[in-house]
Amino acid sequence: MNPAQRMTDAATAWLDRLDGEQRAAAQFPWPSEEERRRWYYTPTDHGGLALAGMRAAQQSLAMQLLAAGMSRAGFVTASTIIGLENVLDQADGWNVGWERERGRDPQLYWLRVFGEPGMDRPWSWRFGGHHVSVQHLILDGTVQAGTPCFLGADPAESPLLGGHLLRPLGAAEDLARDLVRSLDDAQAGRAVISPAAPVDIVGGNRSEIRDGDRLIPLPDVWRGEFRDPRLRERLAAAHDEAERKAGFGPEHHEAVALTTVPKGVPGADLTASQQEMLRALLDVFIGRIPEELAEREAAKFAGDRIGGVHFAWAGGVERGQPHYYRLQGPRLLAEYDNTQRDVNHVHTVWRDPGGDFGADVLARHLAAAHVPPAW
Template identity: 25%
Template sequence: MRSVFNSSLLALGLATALAGGALAHDAPRVDPANLIPIPAYNAQMQASGAASTKAAQAFLETLTDAQREIVMMSVTDAARKKWSNLPAGIVDRSGLRLGDLNADQLGHFFEFLSAALDADGYERVAGTMAAEAYLSTDDQAKRLQWAPENYWLAFYGTPASDQDWAWQFGGHHLGLNLTIKSDRVDTMSPSFLGTEPAIFTYNGVKYENINDMHLAGWTLYDALDAGQKESATLTSVPRDISTGPGNDDVVPPVAGITGADLTEAQQQLLLATIEKWVGVQPDENAEVRMVEIAAELDQVHFAWIGDKEVNTDAYFRIQGPSLVIEMLSYSGNVGSSADGMGHYHTQYRNLENDYGNLTQ
């Protein structure tokens, strides 16, 4: 199968940045060893909307006035929709950069992340940032600004138990958007999870980020009989996911086999695949969301093309009345140091609740 790595978008971004005389971010480097591996997940934070609020308030107390001005914006600020998964050398981002935090502030940030994500979600962030550290010594790292300190946090609205607010954290291959209402997590849509490389070792720690999501989709596809596979199989691998950053209004055409045409065991495999994404957020909303999705499962479509192996061209989409999940595996890498080690883009959308319906 042909390689589908979308180098054209990257090349266009680079050309635009270089034509302007400078890349989007040219901040001083810090030693990636100071960030990676990130601190272990702190389960004592008891992730929830209320815990997110308290941890955000504690983090804000460590900041200077100037830093608070950078990190806090209106919940309806247009910047909230201008997130990206592209490298920092191509795209400017809103919010406070991790590389501009001191040790105490970083500690409070990771406490916040433990309060705001499920353990699985936290580990996926850890894997994406470790992949960035791996790429930081690549021959393209300087111009693309591949570095684990190049991730940004922004608060939209004021973290408080009596107010609606949201947080956004992202950088290369990462874009998390979670909304808190009435001190509960309301949505994590839209959110992007990706990595390059996918399976690697850094500082003695082995990472296998996103690959389990790929394998979950394959497990479902492999469980289909011949007729079901014919209904589920797409004709080609897309060049990139269609519902990612900048495409909030995109709803792909439905394709593949429906949940109504699956056996009960196959339906459970479909739900298990969906939960790989939904479970990134705290249980208080993940459990509610899974109940919602299960109720519409007969109308949820599953479409697949490709192989199960990392570093192969493969894609699947799960789509229902309120849900879109896309998973794309590339057989090519941008970084020469990551050649053959996998490259993933994935997207989660709640079509009825992007950004908590608080943006304008």
């Protein structure tokens, strides 16, 4: 069974188990473009029906849809991240509210379907909550888009029994550090774009990436306005303090701003062994989706095409130092950041700047059908 069929069957099974009130929150008509292109990675309302509003059997069906949209490793990683909400609640002293009854809550992950699931019509779905955002577009019986795809971890590493560490996104850190350390002086001179790291991914939760985009202040990566202005003030102060601790000033904002022409060292200027390191790092991002879809994405960078992927780094290269990197190339923007909570809070995102949310394939589909857009 192909991924589109698995998603269609899982979404249909979930929707069929909902009552009328639940379904009204869970399903929006197609295309609901403004809402469909909203996405978040903060502990805010992501839109849809939350796990907390489902019965146990319904929760299981919701997680089956999430699993249908991820690889086995991706689903395990996402499930671990959701479980970390309990650990984070303890780290916060059990008292961070975020204007909801429990600030860190593994039940506050939302699922929403746009349109009617089927192999003969366009539809999409989105699963999201703190540090997880997964979405897919199905069109003509094929999964046409799976970005933006966000995974984060707070804490990035936690103690396990026996002296082991839980690091859900450890490979994204270790492989990149190995690559940047392997660079010679000339390569590093191009790859390191700033001595200080931004305190978040630069693209933030924008629906569309544009040339010149800069870091979004933390209070703005939320749905709507806070009822209590003190919460916004606290978030703004936390953002400013994080930048101060990272030594990140106005000149660094300019250095790490997103540009259409990629910054960093191109894969074409790397040695064969370094290109393999770059490819392994890229696989950490695209490998989070189902294997068949990940293979399709990997083929875009097979052989000499890895030469078009640029690697850019900001911050220190030693463990425990704030750091950030991005991979950018044709139809690719992958970002990683680890600066917050004393460098123990990771954000990662994989995007297709030309086709996030399937914007490109939907435009071609409408043009071919001579149908004016409904949005």
